[in-house]
Amino acid sequence: MDLHFGDSKPTDDERAAVDALLGPPESSWEGADRSDADLRWARGGRAARDRRDLLLPGLHALNDRIGWISEGALDYLCRRLTVPPAEAYGVATFYALFSVRPRPATVLHVCTDLACAAAGAGGLCAGIEGRLRPGSGVSVQRSPCLGLCERAPAALAVKAGDPVRTAVSAPATVEDAVLAASAPDSAPAEPPAAMAVPQAGDPSLTLLRRVGVVDPSSLDDYRVHGGYTALRRAFELGPAGVIREVTDSGLVGRGGAAFPTGRKWQATASQPDHPHYLVCNADESEPGTFKDRVLMEGDPYALVEAMTIAGYATGAHRGYLYLRGEYPRALRRLEHAIAQARARGFLGDDVLGQGYAFDIEIRRGAGAYICGEETALFNSIEGYRGEPRSKPPFPVEKGLFGKPTVENNVETLVNVLPILTMGAPAYAAVGTARSTGPKLYCVSGSVDRPGVYELPFGATLGELLRLAGVRDGLRAVLLGGAAGGFVRADEMDIPLTFEGTREAGTTLGSGVVLAFDGTVPLPRLLLRIAEFFRDESCGQCVPCRVGTVRQEEALHRIAERTGAAAADDIALLREVGRAMRDASICGLGQTAWNAVESAIDRLGAYA
Amino acid sequence: MTAIPLGVPRRLVEFTLDGREARVPEGSTILDACRAAGKDIPTLCEGDTLRPKNACRVCVVEVEGSRTLVPACSRTAEPGMEVRTGTERARHSRKVVLELLASSVDLSTTPRVAGWLKEYEAKPDRFGPEAARLNEEPRVDNELYVRDYDKCILCYKCVDACGDQWQNTFAISVAGRGFDARIAVEHDAPLTDSACVYCGNCIEVCPTGALSFKSEFDMRAAGTWDESAQTETTTVCAYCGVGCNLTLHVQDNEIVKVTSPYDNPVTHGNLCIKGRFGYQHVQNRD
Ligand code: SF4
Ligand code: SF4
Ligand code: SF4
Ligand code: FES
Ligand code: FES
Numbered sequence: 001m002d003l004h005f006g007d008s009k010p011t012d013d014e015r016a017a018v019d020a021l022l023g024p025p026e027s028s029w030e031g032a033d034r035s036d037a038d039l040r041w042a043r044g045g046r047a048a049r050d051r052r053d054l055l056l057p058g059l060h061a062l063n064d065r066i067g068w069i070s071e072g073a074l075d076y077l078c079r080r081l082t083v084p085p086a087e088a089y090g091v092a093t094f095y096a097l098f099s100v101r102p103r104p105a106t107v108l109h110v111c112t113d114l115a116c117a118a119a120g121a122g123g124l125c126a127g128i129e130g131r132l133r134p135g136s137g138v139s140v141q142r143s144p145c146l147g148l149c150e151r152a153p154a155a156l157a158v159k160a161g162d163p164v165r166t167a168v169s170a171p172a173t174v175e176d177a178v179l180a181a182s183a184p185d186s187a188p189a190e191p192p193a194a195m196a197v198p199q200a201g202d203p204s205l206t207l208l209r210r211v212g213v214v215d216p217s218s219l220d221d222y223r224v225h226g227g228y229t230a231l232r233r234a235f236e237l238g239p240a241g242v243i244r245e246v247t248d249s250g251l252v253g254r255g256g257a258a259f260p261t262g263r264k265w266q267a268t269a270s271q272p273d274h275p276h277y278l279v280c281n282a283d284e285s286e287p288g289t290f291k292d293r294v295l296m297e298g299d300p301y302a303l304v305e306a307m308t309i310a311g312y313a314t315g316a317h318r319g320y321l322y323l324r325g326e327y328p329r330a331l332r333r334l335e336h337a338i339a340q341a342r343a344r345g346f347l348g349d350d351v352l353g354q355g356y357a358f359d360i361e362i363r364r365g366a367g368a369y370i371c372g373e374e375t376a377l378f379n380s381i382e383g384y385r386g387e388p389r390s391k392p393p394f395p396v397e398k399g400l401f402g403k404p405t406v407e408n409n410v411e412t413l414v415n416v417l418p419i420l421t422m423g424a425p426a427y428a429a430v431g432t433a434r435s436t437g438p439k440l441y442c443v444s445g446s447v448d449r450p451g452v453y454e455l456p457f458g459a460t461l462g463e464l465l466r467l468a469g470v471r472d473g474l475r476a477v478l479l480g481g482a483a484g485g486f487v488r489a490d491e492m493d494i495p496l497t498f499e500g501t502r503e504a505g506t507t508l509g510s511g512v513v514l515a516f517d518g519t520v521p522l523p524r525l526l527l528r529i530a531e532f533f534r535d536e537s538c539g540q541c542v543p544c545r546v547g548t549v550r551q552e553e554a555l556h557r558i559a560e561r562t563g564a565a566a567a568d569d570i571a572l573l574r575e576v577g578r579a580m581r582d583a584s585i586c587g588l589g590q591t592a593w594n595a596v597e598s599a600i601d602r603l604g605a606y607a
Numbered sequence: 608m609t610a611i612p613l614g615v616p617r618r619l620v621e622f623t624l625d626g627r628e629a630r631v632p633e634g635s636t637i638l639d640a641c642r643a644a645g646k647d648i649p650t651l652c653e654g655d656t657l658r659p660k661n662a663c664r665v666c667v668v669e670v671e672g673s674r675t676l677v678p679a680c681s682r683t684a685e686p687g688m689e690v691r692t693g694t695e696r697a698r699h700s701r702k703v704v705l706e707l708l709a710s711s712v713d714l715s716t717t718p719r720v721a722g723w724l725k726e727y728e729a730k731p732d733r734f735g736p737e738a739a740r741l742n743e744e745p746r747v748d749n750e751l752y753v754r755d756y757d758k759c760i761l762c763y764k765c766v767d768a769c770g771d772q773w774q775n776t777f778a779i780s781v782a783g784r785g786f787d788a789r790i791a792v793e794h795d796a797p798l799t800d801s802a803c804v805y806c807g808n809c810i811e812v813c814p815t816g817a818l819s820f821k822s823e824f825d826m827r828a829a830g831t832w833d834e835s836a837q838t839e840t841t842t843v844c845a846y847c848g849v850g851c852n853l854t855l856h857v858q859d860n861e862i863v864k865v866t867s868p869y870d871n872p873v874t875h876g877n878l879c880i881k882g883r884f885g886y887q888h889v890q891n892r893d
Contacts, residue, residue: 003777003802004776004778004801006793006794074793084770084778084780084793085794086777087770087777088793089782089791089795090781090791093782094783094784534786535785536785537784537785538785539781539783539784539787540660540761541661542662542665542704542707542708542760542761543707545786545788546711546786547703547707548785572734575703578703579699579703579704581675582675582699583664583667583675584664584675585662585664
């Protein structure tokens, strides 16, 4: 590789931001002043290339400290990591949270996504933009779902510096959001995670049982509340025993694809190639989803313990926690939890004295829904653009760094704790025969008590919505988020199981339940969904890259029309939607037409 | 067409292709099998010496048991697979993909695409006059080659050719995402400020003419480019001892561009700046 770097130099601040992550450069080959030794020594080869996976953390370091990534800064980072600048530029411009153009140190992300739109985000945005004009020192950006839907409308302020400061305003008013942006340090504290759990304290809860009860910063308190009994049981059972329990429990992945977890673990564990990796997908970016955030904020050690168990069972010694870039509080809580666990021997070279080495590294996403796709996530961690890879080969065979990898989302992993403490049969007795265990739902929109709910599989949609205090005049429910589908207000007896929703011609997806009453204009909602997919397409394949644009255009044309006038465009939408579903590389393009189609077919939108 | 490497004979894989038994060497793709059976599947992003990126999706076929369609160019044939290439479902996707492409970029210099548009009855106009297009101006920032991204289908072939698959210079990459994704050098600078060494290997692989010789670009602009009047002569590059094969494209007794045969086992179509662009001295007749 013959790398070429431009002449632009980093500022002292930029250099310091990179050096704080990578340590000072050793030679002029990676950006230090030239010494005599440099003339007789060249840095390169495999050792240098191995650091490519620090590209994303490096971009974060710059963006956090300066607020944007300049040419000189990018070049310096590339020199340090031996990454071609063109590729690093391609990576930096892939993520919404990064900017390669100068911008103010403070960015205020104002959510305009589904729940927030229903809660008046449009007016909020206009109000904020009226107050924070260009030149105010704050850049206001309209943002996809921030994962704070239970407190919609939401805004997140990020002020670059050392250290970076963040503040959340939700439910946001113009006043609060402007205050959060101008003085993030003095913004009022966020309500505790338990506020997002209306059932908090209910002794019948399994997954949410500790949220609001345990002190999320205390390992001891976690242990007092049953923490680390599952890991001890895992060591008693041995890896094969753990996999057997998980298989017998009937646990399937909660991220939307509903794949049997035990099968996945077994397939990874039995791969001859080494090392094996564990990846926890905490890039919860489906509009309307916030359950993983609440779990991580309210019970962070549970995730640390669950990852340790998953790593042990599948033969991995390193776990990557890929966390949404928009979750600053979850990041702080997990960083703390991991450091404490390490200090106390619950992570590290010899976990609990059992001779098993395991550690967890957090990687922050940077604003790209697509990185929730399992293979895009691998690319993102490795320092490439977050584009999905084509499958096969599947991750269990060739995943992160080309090695066998098991990837699970937060909710799936946290289920492993009760499986081991209750035993597989007791766990499998919860729920229905084919959808076992408890399930988390993110309920938002027109309900009195939005939040994360836990119910055994098999409860009906109506039961869940009654629990959340559904308001009068319900018009439709979006099940499974933007990639899911709408159901009508008269379909409340749909059982919330994988098979039940499938029979009803819809999907449970990631557990999103977004309720809309008649005051929310449906065409505008559909447009927002289309806009979301157009924005979040990685751009790799044609059906998705262009199809999402054509879908949005057609919806714009028919937004004000119905009946015969819309018929042509609806036919066009169907044709394009079918090709997107059939021919796109990944789930994003394949599902981008689901919600719109269901609105046309089930709700009679535009009829 | 790559030269067939001599080696241990590979095992044969048996599967069904449109209802008939097909046997291909292990590791072959469905597309290889289709071509061997004389079936014409459209392809755009596939490149014979580059790893398939399967981004364009015009080659999709139906595979029994697969929820979605499958790109023939990159899916390897597996024993017992049942593949159908001409189903209504596969043809529908190809048609829509062709429409999506033709409505967003200029395919006028993409070989064979006009025939496919006709064959699949693609109507790119039906997205209406307001349909978003790339609408990029050609970038003419050096004397050797022009980047006209209005014609770019984002097949990634140039990126792969400039990167680890051919040239190892890594001067270009995909930047941005979604419909705004573009091929760019770092900071979207002119080519002259980048790592580009003007080997022209990216031009060699570009399937649409988005990357072209300045000579071709100028002649097209002047209306004098006439492929039917060109002759091609393959010879050996005289600049150095490597001995790369050059194919000289000559029109009116002038060399108008230089390519290189892919089936040359030494270079597989790669050249350097001298072989690719250093032909002016040949036609200096003073
Ligand atoms: S379907 Fe969309 S997101 Fe997925 S690979 Fe294709 S362009 Fe990218
Ligand atoms: S001419 Fe060669 S070095 Fe320059 S961009 Fe093309 S492939 Fe890369
Ligand atoms: S410039 Fe040519 S080779 Fe490069 S991505 Fe575009 S169409 Fe493909
Ligand atoms: S935070 Fe706004 S929709 Fe989720
Ligand atoms: S040729 Fe197969 S996807 Fe492009």
